[in-house]
Amino acid sequence: xxxxVISKNDRSGSELAALLRTRSQTGEVHIVxxxxxxxxxxxxxxxTAAPDVLVLxxxxxxxxxxxQVEHLGHVYPLLSFIVLCRQSSxxxxxxxxxxxxxEVLPSPVNADTLFSALQRIEDKRSSQAQxxxxxxxxxxxxxxxxxxxxxxxxxxxxxALKQKRIALIDLxxxxxxxxxxxxxxxxxxxxxxxxxxIRRLDASFLASSMLNVTPxxxxxxxxxxxxxxxxxxxxxIDLLIKLVRRHYDFVLLDVGRSLDxxxxxxxxxxxxxxxxxxxxxxxxxxxxxxxxxxxxxDYRKDKIHPIVNRHEKSGDIRLGDVKAAFxxxxxxxxxxxxxxxxxxxxxxxxxxxxxxxxxxSKALQEFTQSLAGESTPVSAGWLSRVLQxxx
Numbered sequence: 085x086x087x088x089v090i091s092k093n094d095r096s097g098s099e100l101a102a103l104l105r106t107r108s109q110t111g112e113v114h115i116v117x118x119x120x121x122x123x124x125x126x127x128x129x130x131x132t133a134a135p136d137v138l139v140l141x142x143x144x145x146x147x148x149x150x151x152q153v154e155h156l157g158h159v160y161p162l163l164s165f166i167v168l169c170r171q172s173s174x175x176x177x178x179x180x181x182x183x184x185x186x187e188v189l190p191s192p193v194n195a196d197t198l199f200s201a202l203q204r205i206e207d208k209r210s211s212q213a214q215x216x217x218x219x220x221x222x223x224x225x226x227x228x229x230x231x232x233x234x235x236x237x238x239x240x241x242x243x244a245l246k247q248k249r250i251a252l253i254d255l256x257x258x259x260x261x262x263x264x265x266x267x268x269x270x271x272x273x274x275x276x277x278x279x280x281x282i283r284r285l286d287a288s289f290l291a292s293s294m295l296n297v298t299p300x301x302x303x304x305x306x307x308x309x310x311x312x313x314x315x316x317x318x319x320x321i322d323l324l325i326k327l328v329r330r331h332y333d334f335v336l337l338d339v340g341r342s343l344d345x346x347x348x349x350x351x352x353x354x355x356x357x358x359x360x361x362x363x364x365x366x367x368x369x370x371x372x373x374x375x376x377x378x379x380x381x382d383y384r385k386d387k388i389h390p391i392v393n394r395h396e397k398s399g400d401i402r403l404g405d406v407k408a409a410f411x412x413x414x415x416x417x418x419x420x421x422x423x424x425x426x427x428x429x430x431x432x433x434x435x436x437x438x439x440x441x442x443x444x445s446k447a448l449q450e451f452t453q454s455l456a457g458e459s460t461p462v463s464a465g466w467l468s469r470v471l472q473x474x475x
Contacts, residue, residue, distance in 0.1 A: 085206060086112045086134070090119060091141035096192075100139060100168075107199055119152040123159060137205055139166045139198075142191060145179055154183035164205045168193050181283075208287065217249075217329040218455075221354035223339040223347075225371035230393040231360040232256070233425065234418065235338045236265040236303075237444075240434035241452045243301035248333035248456070250301045251294070253324070255350055256340030257313035260306025263295050267303070268432045271295040276307035279320040287331055290324075297434075304328075318349035325353045334455065343377060357383065359390045363401040368409050375410060394420040416451065419443040 087104055091097030097115050104113045114135070116122060122138070138156070143149030153165060167180055168191035180188055187201040222235040235252060243250045253275065254260040263271055273293035278285065294302035304324075307313070329335050337354065339347045351357055359374050361367040371390060378388055390410055392403065395417040407415055424442040428435040436445045 085136045085202075086114075087137045087139060087202075088114050088116045088122070088135035089139045089141070090116050093141070096141055100141060100193075103195060103198065104139070106195070107202065119149070119156060123152065123155055134160045135163065136209070137164045137166060137202065139168065141168045142170065143167060145176060150179050150183050150185075153180075153185060157184040162209075164209070166198070166201050166205075217251075217332045217335050218356070219325060219329055219335045219337065219354045220455075221337040221339050221351050221357045223351070223357065223359050223374070224341045225359050225361040225374050225390075226367050227341055229360040229362060229367065230418075230425075231340075231358075232260075232262050232338050233265060233429065234358075234360060234391065234393060234448075235336050236262050237428070237434050237436065237448055238451060238455075239301055239303075239334070239336045240266055240297065241436050241448045242334055242455065243298050244434075244436060245449065245452050246456045247300065249331070250334050250336065251304065251328050251332040252302070252336040252338065253304045253328070253350075254306040254338050255321075255347060256306055256338060257316055257346065258306075258310035258340075260338065260340065262338045263303045263305040264432055265429060266297045266301075266432065266434050267295060269295060271303070271305035274305045274307040275316060275324075276309070276312055278304065278324065279316045282320050282323060285323055285327060287327070290327060290331075316346055318345050321346055321349045321353070325350065329353075343374075348381065351378075351381075351383070354387070357388050359388065360393050361390060361406075362394050363392055363396075363399050363403075363406060365401070368401070368406060372409060390415055392417045394418065394422075396420050418447045 089097050089100045089104070091100060101113050101115050119140075122135075125134075140149070140153070143153070156163060157165075164187075165185045166187040166189060167185050168189050169176070170191050172188055172190075177188060187205070189197055189201060222231040224231040239250045239252045242248045252262060254262040255275070256262070257275070263269075272295070278290070278293050281289070290304075291302070294304050296302050325335065325337075337350050339350060357378070359371055361371045375388065375390075390406075390412065392406060392415055395403070396419070403415060403417065407413065421439075421442050421444045424435055424439040424444060427433075428438050431438065435442055436448060439445060
């Protein structure tokens with residue numbers, strides 16, 4: 085890890101650099117004359133000059149040091165800052181946070197305090213670099229389609245069968261209840277809490293806000309209070325999805341039924357969108373309307389993959405009729421097994437755990453295999469092909 089030290093006092097700068105060099109023999113520690121030097125290097129395109137961490141000794145608001153910190157943050161987006169100061173007023177701390185400083189330490193600093201701050205920065209950088217997960221959005225063509233059931237149970241299956249890290253975000257902001265489908269625990273926080281404290285959003289805050297169904301399957305629940313649904317803004321969704329996909333292999337979005345600014349922003353981020361319907365005329369009619377909206381939003385055709393839920397081969401409407409109505413060649417189907425699905429929902433237990441022999445469980449297993457990129461039956465091969473193209 086490259087560390088730069090800037091101090092207006094030559095002796096303090098040398099002592100800091102010497103202390104930092106005792107932490108690691110492999111890391112690079114350099115004394116830099118000023119932030120202007122780093123800004124000039126960035127402006128000239130000298131990327132090799134970029135440190136990972138800048139330790140800034142005794143900056144001040146009056147001299148414009150924090151303004152330069154903000155400029156550096158724009159030039160070097162991955163740069164982390166550690167600020168050392170003898171006296172930190174409330175005004176200073178607020179201004180430091182606004183410009184992107186997350187570590188303000190007392191000066192003179194001791195080794196334990198400084199090294200702990202560096203370790204926190206290393207941990208955060210390491211976790212952010214680990215994953216670039218796929219975002220899968222499930223949306224109901226009509227109320228009662230079973231989109232929440234499929235999203236939650238697929239999340240559990242991916243976590244249980246493939247040992248993937250899975251996050252599910254309940255974006256049905258007024259009447260979401262996704263967590264109830266897979267857990268009997270009450271969430272300690274919701275997406276509304278995250279939105280109201282969006283400035284705190286980082287990996288730790290996100291993890292503490294989620295309900296852990298299993299060690300590698302977590303749900304960010306919707307709020308119990310529908311009157312505050314409007315407090316969740318599209319810009320909150322941007323920040324949330326960008327963060328969560330860096331820490332999970334798959335991010336499942338339960339979008340609900342409505343198409344509004346928030347849900348459309350979420351769909352914009354999705355790698356694949358799964359409209360869920362059943363084989364009745366009202367579902368097919370609303371499904372066609374939804375696909376028309378997606379076309380108006382300029383979503384690629386290979387991003388949209390309708391799923392027929394509660395499918396029965398002996399039904400009045402044949403699968404070929406649905407394909408023709410939607411203008412698609414492939415449809416994933418989830419068979420009807422009402423007793424097992426109802427028991428799963430009523431008990432808050434994933435169907436794969438409650439009724440592993442159910443045809444629904446078997447269909448979810450096939451779905452999971454295709455998402456994980458494994459060989460699958462021909463009928464499910466479209467999903468693997470799309471995921472392979474998006475890699």
